[in-house]
Amino acid sequence: MFETLPVRPRRGRRVRKKSGLFSRKVMAFIAVVLIIVVSVVVYQMVGGDGSDSSGGPVKVLLVTSMGNITIELYYDMPITSENFKNLAEDGVFNGTIFHRVVHNFVIQGGDASVNGIDVPTIPDELPNKHSNVRGSVAMAKTAQPNSATSQFYINLKDNLSLDSNYSVFGGVVAGMDVVDAIGDVSTDANDRPLQDVTLIRADLIT
16 A cells, blocks of 8 residues: 655745735734824824824913913813813803902802803812812812803912812913902902903913
8 A cells, every 4th residue: 555645835836825924914014003003193183192183282261351361271181171172162251250259269250151151061070180279270060069060260279178079170371470360359248359350252272
């Protein structure tokens, strides 16, 4: 009985098979790398790293009757920051006033109801990732949880006792002297300025 031996494949064909397999692996690797690169670029363009489409942090310019205040929004407070950003873009803050000034404590504004605008509530972002330190910006609300709408306040000093209840979403990066000047205006017994301090408009800085 004769033993049947396997037929040896032609050497040229074997080489071509290996070469084709190697090429497919290289192409697959390149495709994966391209997908990762494109994903990172798109993520950054849509602000996934806390920046706007230009690559920098999102900032809002508050043009007031007493001067300009620039606020930088914190990317790690997405619900609250996005709410403030959208309200600014929609012109909700335009023509409102700083209706509450408590000396050496806070200045408060952004009440859209004075313009007949009903702003939906947003959920609290607690526990805070940031503290109510001097110059920080947080959402005002009622005593009820998840009741913030458009009103916000800027801290005139460190108010860490507020951290457990009020979501801090930004900080003043320019114009703190204007904030202090607003904080020094004369007020009545209800902490309302005797003369209106108007938030003329809020502009996104790009």
